[in-house]
Amino acid sequence: MFVGHYSVAFACRTERNKIPLWVLFVAVQFLDYIWATLVLLGIEKLRVIKGFTAGSMLDSYFHPYSHSLITAVIWSVVAAFVSRTVCSRHPFDSAQGRLNHYSKSTPLIIGLAVFSHWILDLVAHPRDLPIYDNAAKVGFGLWNYRDPEFALEIALLAGGIALYLTRNAMPAIRKGAVIAFGIALFIVQIGDTYVPRTPLSDKATAMGVWIFYTLFVIVAFAIEKIGRRGQTNAA
Numbered sequence: 001m002f003v004g005h006y007s008v009a010f011a012c013r014t015e016r017n018k019i020p021l022w023v024l025f026v027a028v029q030f031l032d033y034i035w036a037t038l039v040l041l042g043i044e045k046l047r048v049i050k051g052f053t054a055g056s057m058l059d060s061y062f063h064p065y066s067h068s069l070i071t072a073v074i075w076s077v078v079a080a081f082v083s084r085t086v087c088s089r090h091p092f093d094s095a096q097g098r099l100n101h102y103s104k105s106t107p108l109i110i111g112l113a114v115f116s117h118w119i120l121d122l123v124a125h126p127r128d129l130p131i132y133d134n135a136a137k138v139g140f141g142l143w144n145y146r147d148p149e150f151a152l153e154i155a156l157l158a159g160g161i162a163l164y165l166t167r168n169a170m171p172a173i174r175k176g177a178v179i180a181f182g183i184a185l186f187i188v189q190i191g192d193t194y195v196p197r198t199p200l201s202d203k204a205t206a207m208g209v210w211i212f213y214t215l216f217v218i219v220a221f222a223i224e225k226i227g228r229r230g231q232t233n234a235a
């Protein structure tokens with residue numbers, strides 16, 4: 001699962017909770033950030049094999065710290081506590097000059113967004129997701145079916161963006177930017193699923209994950225600034 005993860009980020013953001021989209025973009029890929037970091041450190045192991053599954057070259061044969069069910073729950077709880085601490089320390093939004101509207105449910109939403117990664121990975125991955133440690137591996141293996149996996153990613157993404165657009169008030173220019181971002185993610189997914197390429201090394205792949213995911217986080221941050229002045233004045 002790749003861009004499908006971002007559907008959860010788009011779907012979680014509402015006018016009521018006002019959780020920044022970029023924060024949710026980090027949350028839904030939090031487990032992969034840990035994974036990529038541990039692969040770079042040589043702690044978790046990855047093989048990149050052409051044709052390993054129809055839709056992915058990743059053979060994640062050892063990732064018990066980032067992608068076991070037990071650690072996924074632990075990381076989700078950690079993320080929820082971190083967000084609770086951050087929210088309580090910054091009750092005042094200096095950019096807007098008023099009290100933050102972070103609702104009490106923010107830590108729960110962040111925690112669930114982090115955990116959603118494991119659930120969506122469970123659908124796509126071959127049986128490489130351990131329940132605990134490096135044992136009892138599960139995975140429904142949708143990656144073995146290239147077109148259905150691609151269709152699911154895009155359907156999820158489109159649904160998430162549709163929810164984001166209907167549940168958040170924003171100027172037309174930002175609406176256009178969000179749709180353009182969605183199209184960009186769609187193209188990235190086409191490239192990932194269908195464009196043949198020579199496999200990179202494990203470390204280069206992990207580095208690519210860091211670079212691409214962070215690029216998307218920056219776009220998500222920038223997009224919510226578009227037309228903000230006009231919106232604030234109108235409010």
Ligand SMILES: [Zn+2]
Pocket residue numbers: 031032067117121
């Ligand atoms: Zn993952």
